[in-house]
Amino acid sequence: MKDGWGYLRGGSRPSPTRGKPMIPKASDIFDQAPQRYGRFDKYTRLGCAALALALRDAAIDCGNEQRSIGIVTSSKWETTKVDTEYYHGTLKEGGAFASPNLFSYTLPGVMLGECAVQFGVKGPTVCVGETEKWGECALATALRLLDSMTVSVMVAGWVDDPPGESADAAGAVAVVLERVPQTVPGPVKWIRRHEGRLYDENGREVVSLFDLFGL
Amino acid sequence: MSQVSIMDSALACALGSSSEEVWTRLCRGDSAIGPMDDIDTDQLDCHNAAAISGLSRGKEPNRICSLMRFTLEQLAPVPADTVVIWAGVKGNVEYVEALAEGIEPPTIRQPRDYRQWVCRYLGIEDRGIEVNAACASSTVAIALAMQMIAQGECSRVLVCAADIVSRFTFTGFAALKALSPTVCRPFDVMRDGLCLGDGAGAMLLADSVAASDCVDRLVVRLSGWGISNDANHITGPARDGSGLIDAIRQALQSADLSAADVAAWCTHGTGTVYNDAMELTVLEEIFGSRRLPLFSIKGAVGHTLGAAGVLETALCVRALREQEVPPTVGLRRAEPAAGGSVSNECQPLQGNTILTTNSGFGGVNGALVLQLIQDG
Numbered sequence: 001m002k003d004g005w006g007y008l009r010g011g012s013r014p015s016p017t018r019g020k021p022m023i024p025k026a027s028d029i030f031d032q033a034p035q036r037y038g039r040f041d042k043y044t045r046l047g048c049a050a051l052a053l054a055l056r057d058a059a060i061d062c063g064n065e066q067r068s069i070g071i072v073t074s075s076k077w078e079t080t081k082v083d084t085e086y087y088h089g090t091l092k093e094g095g096a097f098a099s100p101n102l103f104s105y106t107l108p109g110v111m112l113g114e115c116a117v118q119f120g121v122k123g124p125t126v127c128v129g130e131t132e133k134w135g136e137c138a139l140a141t142a143l144r145l146l147d148s149m150t151v152s153v154m155v156a157g158w159v160d161d162p163p164g165e166s167a168d169a170a171g172a173v174a175v176v177l178e179r180v181p182q183t184v185p186g187p188v189k190w191i192r193r194h195e196g197r198l199y200d201e202n203g204r205e206v207v208s209l210f211d212l213f214g215l
Numbered sequence: 216m217s218q219v220s221i222m223d224s225a226l227a228c229a230l231g232s233s234s235e236e237v238w239t240r241l242c243r244g245d246s247a248i249g250p251m252d253d254i255d256t257d258q259l260d261c262h263n264a265a266a267i268s269g270l271s272r273g274k275e276p277n278r279i280c281s282l283m284r285f286t287l288e289q290l291a292p293v294p295a296d297t298v299v300i301w302a303g304v305k306g307n308v309e310y311v312e313a314l315a316e317g318i319e320p321p322t323i324r325q326p327r328d329y330r331q332w333v334c335r336y337l338g339i340e341d342r343g344i345e346v347n348a349a350c351a352s353s354t355v356a357i358a359l360a361m362q363m364i365a366q367g368e369c370s371r372v373l374v375c376a377a378d379i380v381s382r383f384t385f386t387g388f389a390a391l392k393a394l395s396p397t398v399c400r401p402f403d404v405m406r407d408g409l410c411l412g413d414g415a416g417a418m419l420l421a422d423s424v425a426a427s428d429c430v431d432r433l434v435v436r437l438s439g440w441g442i443s444n445d446a447n448h449i450t451g452p453a454r455d456g457s458g459l460i461d462a463i464r465q466a467l468q469s470a471d472l473s474a475a476d477v478a479a480w481c482t483h484g485t486g487t488v489y490n491d492a493m494e495l496t497v498l499e500e501i502f503g504s505r506r507l508p509l510f511s512i513k514g515a516v517g518h519t520l521g522a523a524g525v526l527e528t529a530l531c532v533r534a535l536r537e538q539e540v541p542p543t544v545g546l547r548r549a550e551p552a553a554g555g556s557v558s559n560e561c562q563p564l565q566g567n568t569i570l571t572t573n574s575g576f577g578g579v580n581g582a583l584v585l586q587l588i589q590d591g
Contacts, residue, residue: 078307083305106387122444123442125579126442
């Protein structure tokens, strides 16, 4: 199993447990990089990169058009790392010179906001908590929103940039889920819900987002 | 699809330690906003918040848990099979602040820790999820809870949300120039920013079978929800209100209602120039020339971040039952576009449907439709 980044249908397979995540250059991912890309913290870069790759793989053109697509990502540590960096900056001068830019990125939903601006996403955007099964809650929440019939395409992802000794477990993954697949000639995989559990087309239970990659 | 009713709710904030006290003081026009004791603001331009005096961690892991425990104590016993959704924006502030200041950090730091703490405290099964959608967190959590119940995934969901005024958030909003140097005045021509507030809320939702145990035949039903993104800016609202308009239309459509059915709107109403202007644009777009009552509670309780949605929904339940909407505390001279809708006095509610909305950083918007129903 290699470390790195790639597509569901090609490229090298990502590893959620080993190695340091590669953060691709903006030019590798985006036709036009997000306006504030240079200011993004690592959590936001990871999330935005994974979403861009997933949308590209699903042949969803994210040009100028705004779309009714939603995003749900899960994270265990959310933005704890940038939180710490921001807070250290407030300890001098009574917080008078706290960084407004860093503060903005202390909200995990701001990563989703950057993605929404970049990809024209107008559907629901939500961050959810993480279990030990990567992306389990994001996947379940995305399917709930698809079932609500208010949106027909959801991106489900896992994004983490843990602090301290766990820092190597940083990474991101995203998949595009469509209620009635239309954007690609045939869906890459089918998943279905049955009595609150998820199964793939072979009847195997899907618990983590990585199950969809065969990892 | 199951119908979803609000079975119980509890809240605590600087304006009061119970729903009853908060409602009474709110209707009287009181505000909890004042100078802060706990945070040194000498070198900042803003000094006010709606902070709970003497809020301490007590025997709990941190102050958020202490506030949540106080809120949960007000609820009737929660059935063991209830699913819990935790909603909050900055649950790790006490952890981050302790680390930076070299003191022992609290054991609770991640959203999951809070949800599990609630389950342990209530002695119920460890089931549920955690939601962070910035200042729309608990509105989105209620919407997801509604969806889980409506789809038959579970019978009951308890939505819990809490956020506190901390040095972390205070300096951050001050750095963004979002804090009022005076007091919060939603929809006022002289509004100059928001004031933060401590707040916690809990709301038990149930399907029609679980709700049939309820002796009160007058129930408040969650009839619709909507969630959207502005896809415009990370910290500022879309000036044309397009994201919030989408969320409201989605909520009304899912409730099978039209704008004409809405009797009042509980706005996000932060008191910032741009948020309130955006909401007034939405008022015209959704409701046209009709002047229905709208209100914001943030001039009284402050902006309680992730808890705002559950607090406001709980107060909407009360408004439906009392058939009046509370005043917008802090208002002196309303924006012309809000004239005839917003008031610094209680207004009669002529109808059984309230819309409540919240918007947050990252461009997220959440909308809920509540209806007072004579059951059976």
